Amino acid sequence: MEEKPRVVVTRSRRPxxxxxxxxxxxxxxxxxxxxxxxxLRARETYRRLPMPxxxxxxxRRTDLRGLPVGAFRLPATDSYxxxxxxxxxxxxxxxxxxxxxxVVLLPGGSRADVDPAxxxxxxxxxxxxxxxxxxxxxxxxxxxELVRPEDGKFAALASAFSQDGVLLYVPxxxxxxxxxxxxxxxxxxxxxHISHILVWLDEGASATYxxxxxxxxxxxxxxxxxxxxxxxxxxxxxxxxxxxxxGKHVWNFTHARAQVERGGNLDWxxxxxxxxxxxxxxxxxxxxxGASGRMSGFYFTDGSQHLDxxxxxxxxxxHTTSDLLYKGALKGDSRMVWQGMIYVxxxxxxxxxxxxxxxxxxxxxxxxxxxxxxEILADDVRCTHGATVGKLEEEPLFYLKSRGIPQVEAxxxxxxxxxxxxMQRIPFEGVRERFEQVIHRKMIAG
Amino acid sequence: MSELVVKNLxxxxxxxxxxxxxxxxxxxxxxxxxxxxxxxxxxxxAYTLMGHPAYTxxxxxxxxxxQNVLEMEADARSRLGLFLAFQYPxxxxxxxxxxxxxxxxxxxxxxxxxxxxxxxxPEFRKTLKEKMELLKMDSGFAGRYLxxxxxxxxxxxxxxxQLATLKPDIAILDETDxxxxxxxxxxxxxxxxxxxxxxxxxxxITHYQRLLxxxxxxxxxxxxxxxxxxxxxxxxxxxLEEHGYDWVREKYEEATP
Numbered sequence: 001m002e003e004k005p006r007v008v009v010t011r012s013r014r015p016x017x018x019x020x021x022x023x024x025x026x027x028x029x030x031x032x033x034x035x036x037x038x039x040l041r042a043r044e045t046y047r048r049l050p051m052p053x054x055x056x057x058x059x060r061r062t063d064l065r066g067l068p069v070g071a072f073r074l075p076a077t078d079s080y081x082x083x084x085x086x087x088x089x090x091x092x093x094x095x096x097x098x099x100x101x102x103v104v105l106l107p108g109g110s111r112a113d114v115d116p117a118x119x120x121x122x123x124x125x126x127x128x129x130x131x132x133x134x135x136x137x138x139x140x141x142x143x144x145e146l147v148r149p150e151d152g153k154f155a156a157l158a159s160a161f162s163q164d165g166v167l168l169y170v171p172x173x174x175x176x177x178x179x180x181x182x183x184x185x186x187x188x189x190x191x192x193h194i195s196h197i198l199v200w201l202d203e204g205a206s207a208t209y210x211x212x213x214x215x216x217x218x219x220x221x222x223x224x225x226x227x228x229x230x231x232x233x234x235x236x237x238x239x240x241x242x243x244x245x246x247g248k249h250v251w252n253f254t255h256a257r258a259q260v261e262r263g264g265n266l267d268w269x270x271x272x273x274x275x276x277x278x279x280x281x282x283x284x285x286x287x288x289x290g291a292s293g294r295m296s297g298f299y300f301t302d303g304s305q306h307l308d309x310x311x312x313x314x315x316x317x318x319h320t321t322s323d324l325l326y327k328g329a330l331k332g333d334s335r336m337v338w339q340g341m342i343y344v345x346x347x348x349x350x351x352x353x354x355x356x357x358x359x360x361x362x363x364x365x366x367x368x369x370x371x372x373x374x375e376i377l378a379d380d381v382r383c384t385h386g387a388t389v390g391k392l393e394e395e396p397l398f399y400l401k402s403r404g405i406p407q408v409e410a411x412x413x414x415x416x417x418x419x420x421x422x423m424q425r426i427p428f429e430g431v432r433e434r435f436e437q438v439i440h441r442k443m444i445a446g
Numbered sequence: 447m448s449e450l451v452v453k454n455l456x457x458x459x460x461x462x463x464x465x466x467x468x469x470x471x472x473x474x475x476x477x478x479x480x481x482x483x484x485x486x487x488x489x490x491x492a493y494t495l496m497g498h499p500a501y502t503x504x505x506x507x508x509x510x511x512x513q514n515v516l517e518m519e520a521d522a523r524s525r526l527g528l529f530l531a532f533q534y535p536x537x538x539x540x541x542x543x544x545x546x547x548x549x550x551x552x553x554x555x556x557x558x559x560x561x562x563x564x565x566x567x568p569e570f571r572k573t574l575k576e577k578m579e580l581l582k583m584d585s586g587f588a589g590r591y592l593x594x595x596x597x598x599x600x601x602x603x604x605x606x607x608q609l610a611t612l613k614p615d616i617a618i619l620d621e622t623d624x625x626x627x628x629x630x631x632x633x634x635x636x637x638x639x640x641x642x643x644x645x646x647x648x649x650x651i652t653h654y655q656r657l658l659x660x661x662x663x664x665x666x667x668x669x670x671x672x673x674x675x676x677x678x679x680x681x682x683x684x685x686l687e688e689h690g691y692d693w694v695r696e697k698y699e700e701a702t703p
Binding site for chain 1: 496497498499500519520521523524525529530532535536537538539540541545546549550553554557591608612
């Protein structure tokens, strides 16, 4: 007697490229505040969107299959009390002798401190929970306007589940002389740190704002998802420094978007040295005539770090200028991807767009992919781009050694020289010094 | 008094033998010139003495201040007191002349004393200013990226500036006259002459006699086919200027296939 083999077809099988979902997303939303409606909507979007897979262009070079989704939980209130404290060095002013204000975001808590003189002028600089209580109209007006939950799984995640964040508002015509500083200290193995930063400089205002994310190196995985929305009003001017030094176990996902209105100016500095894996979307919209934006990025990866940066410069209005320079060094078996796009909308004439990405690969195992792109729908524009991947050459090193400089120092000098053009764009001694220390540390490590 | 002693030096690059037994002694305070046609191994000798990794020593010895130089990396040789002025100085983008020189000086100080805090900035500025005036260099030069976009003359002057700042015991000048116009040649030579004296031994490597009108050697050597085939006084250089290299070739060609 013969039996026919039974064929079972399972149509609902997940594609192998898709990671599972986070366990904490089944929990209640973290804050019952002004943003509750926004969070609820974002959570719906989050549920609808699939986990990114390498089948999507933006995620083609960043594989999330190794992401231990089930391992993360949201920090409980006050959990920072049992975790390593923020190192004093990170709390020190980076760009001046003193702060105009400082917001410290910790797992399950935060503290904010701002110069009373600024408060008197109407400047708001505080943590997001406080902002939801004290400035509900402002936060609901800003949240989700630039980084929309629909922009991606992690944009939706950050929008819905952010436990904390920062609100910076500078009223019309107010100049904030002393820099403002916020730090997100994400200690705690297994924790998911989720943040939402809102910045609005009203017409003619000016400020310098430094936002840092950091954590110690820890044994088991943790993660960060962030949404960062920056609005620079008409004729306003913002220097924005974003520094990332996550521990080597951190999976880091951010969506950042800045809008610059008529005559406004944004000087956006981005530095990344940490994390296990980072996927960042950074976008600038030059929305009003004469708006300008400069994006300066520096990064140094080593070990098995993976850094994937998406940048987009959107020229929506005539006479707008954008200038992007990202430079990075790679060591060990680390990997870097930069994918940049300049978009010029129809009618955005006389725009000037520039993007360049330069990489220095310091070891055989490291790899950099640099992918510039242009999409130009206006005819009277000037857009240029460049991308290079180079390595340490023997001749410069021999030359330096022939002057008595030992190998390691010679390599370090060449690397520092490589970064010099980008350091020249950073008017803050403290930021440069901090990065030089990282270069030094990474160069001498194995 | 320190001396650089080269004994029966054989050097290959990618398995091709370039130097076939060079013997030479240069003492502090002496000026030697090595002359010879192109492709006879003059630059190979210079690079090998400085420790370039592409050159393999297959036989022979090099001693300096009683130390076996061949066992040292280029940086250690430099700190011991050897210097090479490159024929083609290498650009180091992003590193200023001042930053580079300070790093080089500090490397020397730290090798001598690991606790050294580095040369004090005012002292360094003063030294640099002095040396730059000696070489008639514009003060803005210190802030430029090393050899990056330098003209031929600027590069060679920068080499002599390094020589002046690092104060070696023995300096090898590899074709320092190449690519220089007559004014630059004079400035560079005057610089070298101002630095030479009992504390400095100089080994000038040149294809042409013209540099020797400015830097006067006491010893002249002719190199051919990877060996020093003739040695003599200043008159040997003059003889070469008059008669060229043909007589040397005729005399030694069979010996150097």
